[in-house]
Amino acid sequence: MFRRSLATFSLLTLFSLLLGVCWARGEASIEVGFRRALYPDKERIVLVLGERVDYRVLLLENPKRIVVDIIGVSVKLPQGIATRVGKHQWGTRLVLERNYGTVKAFSLEDPFRIVLDIYAPSEKEKADDDSLIAILDPTVLKVLGYTHEHQKKERVISERVKTRVISQLKTVVIDPGHGGHDPGAIGVDGIKEKDVNLAIAKKLAKLLAEDGRFRVVMTRKDDTFVTLQERAHIALRNRADLLVSIHANASPKGVSEHARGTYIFAISSEAAQKKKEQIVRNDSYAKLALGVADLPISARKVLADLAMDVTLYESVAFAQKLAKAINTELGRNVEFKGVQRAGFAVLKTPGIPSVLVEVGFITNPTEARLMTQEDFQEKMAKAIYGAIVEYFFPSSQKVTSVQEAYEAEAKP
Secondary structure, three states: OHHHHHHHHHHHHHHHHHHHHHHHHHOEEEEOEEEEEEOOOEEEEEEEOOOOOEEEEEEEOOOOEEEEEEEOEEEEOOOOOOOEEEEEOOEEEEEEEOOOOEEEEEEEOOOOEEEEEEEOOOHHHHHHHHHHHOOOOHHHHHHHHHHHHHOOOOEEEEEEEOOEEEEOOEEEEEEEOOEOOEOOOEOHHHOEHHHHHHHHHHHHHHHHHHHOOEEEEEOOOOOOOOOHHHHHHHHHHOOOOEEEEEEEEOOOOOOOOOOOOEEEEEEOHHHHHHHHHHHHHOHHHHHHHHOOOOOOHHHHHHHHHHHHHHHHHHHHHHHHHHHHHHHHHHOOOEEEEEEOOOOOHHHHOOOOOEEEEEEEEOOOHHHHHHHOOHHHHHHHHHHHHHHHHHHHOOOOOEEEEHHHHHHHHHOO
């Protein structure tokens, strides 16, 4: 009896192992592109998979490691990449040994990419984190306590499994154009562009804040003047994932019913090339754009290319989603154009996808009065909000923040 049981157990074990081998051999296998860029304040790693996959990104301590688990797929990295690769029945594990301070992880579509932004430890960041604790909501404190006590060895910072995604907060900078002594364009009845811009921006900020998946930063919250350079600085200092600048258009012919509609601007290829050259040749702008000026010309060229490529291509991707959202929500004609004008400084923020939307023509009497109405402002804010959500979190996915994902477990 014992021998029969042992034989049966051995056969079952062998059968299970064979099944595992067959499963492993039968799983999907893809070659992964690996891109790496060094910035003054961070290292960016991009895994280009081409097709959408389930994944999660973990932070491990003692020693510090960043782990990317790719589910159900066997991946092959290019030779010479300093990354440990482990093959498992459930998929592939990539391990990067990094002494990180902060890590931001997210995915992008078309083609599907997993992006890691790795920031070095900073004493200032530690102090900032401590000062924030005093103003956090008690529920958030409870979540932080849970993740600190129960997740010391493993902390999920980004995950996509089936239709569910766990994500860090995305930082969106909202830039209401003009302000203070700069009224922008002035339309009929003395309607000022700066007031329209701020009203829509505040409504957008409210929608994003209520969503819970975004950290919202405004370049101005009231009728104050902020320079174009400072607006760009705000986006850079806050490590923005996206910048949206809100304006109203004006016809060079003055008051006219003919000029109408919404325009969306993103930096053009020509403007991006000029900005790259400016970063390479101008020490003061290299300091502004890259955070440091004492770099060899060859290094500046590489960093400028990487930064402006992100700005160019991702800005266009978001602008297209925004055009569709505005057309759907408001039924307005939307023209999408590249920008070459130097005055649009906020679109030239290296490494940050940025668009400028001119919601309507303030020199058109009908549109000017429309833009002062709460209903129009709310619909425009809703359209921009919808595009932002669709850009970061495609509609096929259910997305929750990291804190929300662990909140239930944090409750007593």
